[in-house]
Amino acid sequence: MIIEIIIYLFLFYVLHNAYSKYKKLNNNQLSGPFPIPILGNIYQLSDLPHLDLTRMSSKYGKIFRIYLADLYTVIVCDPIIVREIFVEKFDNFIDRPKIPSVKHGTFFHGTVSSMNEDWRNNREIVGKAMRKTNLKHIYELLDDQVDLLIEKMKLIESSGEQFDPRYYLTKFTMSAMFKYIFNEDVSNDEDINNGQLAKLMKPMQKVFKDFGTGSLFDVLEIARPMYFLYLEWFTTHYYEVINFGKMKIFEHLKTYNPEVQRDLMDLLIKEYGTDTDDQILSISSTVSDFFLAGVDTSSTTLELVVLMLINYPEYQEKAYNEIKSALNGRDKVILSDRQSTPFIVSLFKETLRYKPISPFGLPRSTTNDIFLNGGQFIPKNAQILINYHALSRNEEYYDNPNEFNPNRFLNSDSNIAFMPFSIGPRNCVGSNFAQDEIYIALSNMILNFKFKSIDGKQVDESQTYGLTLKPNPFKLILEKRK
Numbered sequence: 001m002i003i004e005i006i007i008y009l010f011l012f013y014v015l016h017n018a019y020s021k022y023k024k025l026n027n028n029q030l031s032g033p034f035p036i037p038i039l040g041n042i043y044q045l046s047d048l049p050h051l052d053l054t055r056m057s058s059k060y061g062k063i064f065r066i067y068l069a070d071l072y073t074v075i076v077c078d079p080i081i082v083r084e085i086f087v088e089k090f091d092n093f094i095d096r097p098k099i100p101s102v103k104h105g106t107f108f109h110g111t112v113s114s115m116n117e118d119w120r121n122n123r124e125i126v127g128k129a130m131r132k133t134n135l136k137h138i139y140e141l142l143d144d145q146v147d148l149l150i151e152k153m154k155l156i157e158s159s160g161e162q163f164d165p166r167y168y169l170t171k172f173t174m175s176a177m178f179k180y181i182f183n184e185d186v187s188n189d190e191d192i193n194n195g196q197l198a199k200l201m202k203p204m205q206k207v208f209k210d211f212g213t214g215s216l217f218d219v220l221e222i223a224r225p226m227y228f229l230y231l232e233w234f235t236t237h238y239y240e241v242i243n244f245g246k247m248k249i250f251e252h253l254k255t256y257n258p259e260v261q262r263d264l265m266d267l268l269i270k271e272y273g274t275d276t277d278d279q280i281l282s283i284s285s286t287v288s289d290f291f292l293a294g295v296d297t298s299s300t301t302l303e304l305v306v307l308m309l310i311n312y313p314e315y316q317e318k319a320y321n322e323i324k325s326a327l328n329g330r331d332k333v334i335l336s337d338r339q340s341t342p343f344i345v346s347l348f349k350e351t352l353r354y355k356p357i358s359p360f361g362l363p364r365s366t367t368n369d370i371f372l373n374g375g376q377f378i379p380k381n382a383q384i385l386i387n388y389h390a391l392s393r394n395e396e397y398y399d400n401p402n403e404f405n406p407n408r409f410l411n412s413d414s415n416i417a418f419m420p421f422s423i424g425p426r427n428c429v430g431s432n433f434a435q436d437e438i439y440i441a442l443s444n445m446i447l448n449f450k451f452k453s454i455d456g457k458q459v460d461e462s463q464t465y466g467l468t469l470k471p472n473p474f475k476l477i478l479e480k481r482k
């Protein structure tokens with residue numbers, strides 16, 4: 001009898017689930033591949049979903065829908081539509097999906113996961129704090145971190161060891177963030193797997209792993225409440241990152257003087273206040289956002305540029321010659337050299353275009369049903385994903401899009417399909433910081449060293465899907481420039 005009831009309940013669930021996917025939403029609803037009950041279109045996605053979804057766009061168009069299990073998801077592959085939704089109709093596309101992974105840990109506090117009016121308030125506070133952070137101080141801190149990186153690379157080169165770009169570039173971006181947010185120096189000898197960096201690095205890596213591949217339970221409506229409880233009770237990684245931020249708030253408060261701004265943390269304390277648990281959670285979530293959104297993204301970009309320079313030695317030489325002549329005898333690149341080194345800037349842009357590190361950026365969600373200018377209907381609570389790979393490889397916007405060619409950004413500075421930091425009011429809040437950080441590290445590395453593969457062959461360019469699209473780990477030989 002009980003078994004029969006379970007079978008009937010299951011059949012009812014499957015039928016109800018099928019109905020929710022097959023019912024007509026509107027005459028102008030988006031087309032998309034056929035979803036099956038429960039799993040939706042997940043069965044059609046491989047471990048490189050950005051490529052599958054780029055292929056699907058040739059059949060279903062520039063904007064189409066898939067079901068990630070129960071989550072109605074809109075895939076946008078066209079820059080004009082991205083502009084329409086993220087700029088023109090921004091108010092309706094402001095939120096993130098309300099799924100357990102987004103809620104867990106921060107309870108929608110901070111910059112990345114907050115919603116609607118809360119987000120507007122948070123973004124204003126963070127924007128204000130970042131603008132107030134003394135610019136001279138940022139230049140100096142990046143300068144110091146680059147000195148440490150180059151010093152370490154020189155030691156590795158002279159010892160004849162192989163250089164592990166992922167390890168040292170992550171250490172560089174992590175140390176820069178430590179200095180920016182906490183005004184703390186990380187010693188050159190410190191291992192990212194031990195010491196103070198490790199306290200944050202280890203849980204961060206686990207959070208990346210959890211988020212990177214996504215969870216079926218996030219998108220299966222029936223499983224969401226249990227999944228949220230599971231995350232809260234059994235996974236502690238996010239809380240380790242948040243608690244690290246809290247510990248730093250209390251450390252800062254011991255010596256805090258509202259008249260003196262030592263770092264971003266002081267400014268966040270001033271802007272949010274620290275009287276309530278809510279304010280403390282807002283600060284620690286913001287700190288956690290900066291580490292999670294701003295360390296791996298910049299280091300993976302740097303790692304990919306280095307990889308491309310090994311595989312395209314002619315561009316490596318062009319970049320070196322450009323920087324050498326721009327410096328005119330000086331032995332160090334500073335941020336103000338950027339104007340006189342357009343090829344290095346193009347190199348970094350072309351790498352972000354050719355190998356977008358963030359396959360879908362961060363998902364957004366619709367607050368209400370809406371029609372786009374082209375008449376397409378998008379329902380309330382739909383998840384919106386921008387397919388950055390499809391934007392980058394679109395022949396309408398780029399000549400020979402499948403060719404790596406840094407010269408393409410030399411003559412035309414802007415291209416509407418180039419938006420690695422997203423666009424509109426909720427774009428990447430750290431884009432200036434990231435571009436300064438990447439420029440200053442990359443140009444000084446190119447000035448000091450030639451990068452070569454270990455076996456003289458090309459380095460594998462394929463990427464593994466995750467929160468960021470990383471290349472397979474590789475090491476390289478550094479050769480000192482005379």
Ligand code: HEM
Binds near residue numbers: 293
């Ligand atoms: C190459 C490096 C980076 C890339 C490609 C990148 C890209 C992005 C993208 C695509 C988004 C999603 C925006 C949207 O929802 O439309 C984003 C959001 C964000 N990024 Fe970055 N980012 C980078 C570096 C950084 C750095 C260094 C920081 C911190 C200093 C940072 C902090 C953030 C934050 C806090 C958000 C959430 C913004 C919000 O929800 O209002 N990012 N980033």
